[in-house]
Amino acid sequence: MVNCRICKIEFPLKRKQLGYNTCIDCGDKIATVEMKNKSKRIAPLFNKGAYQYIPSIKDIKHIGR
Numbered sequence: 001m002v003n004c005r006i007c008k009i010e011f012p013l014k015r016k017q018l019g020y021n022t023c024i025d026c027g028d029k030i031a032t033v034e035m036k037n038k039s040k041r042i043a044p045l046f047n048k049g050a051y052q053y054i055p056s057i058k059d060i061k062h063i064g065r
Contacts, residue, residue: 004021041054
C-alpha cells in the first residue's frame with residue numbers, strides 16, 4: 001500500500017505502478033477541476049471554422065490573426 005500525496009490515505013500499489021500518485025477520490029476531484037478549466041479554452045480558429053481546444057493561455061491572444 002502507498003499513501004496518497006493529497007489526503008495521505010493508503011491506496012493499492014498497482015495504482016502507483018500505473019503512474020498515479022493519488023487515490024481514486026482525490027484523482028477524481030483533480031480531474032473534475034481540470035475538465036472545467038479545459039472546457040473554457042475552446043475557440044474557432046478562423047472564420048466559420050469549427051471550435052478547437054486551445055492548449056495554452058498564451059495562444060488565446062493570437063487566435064484568428
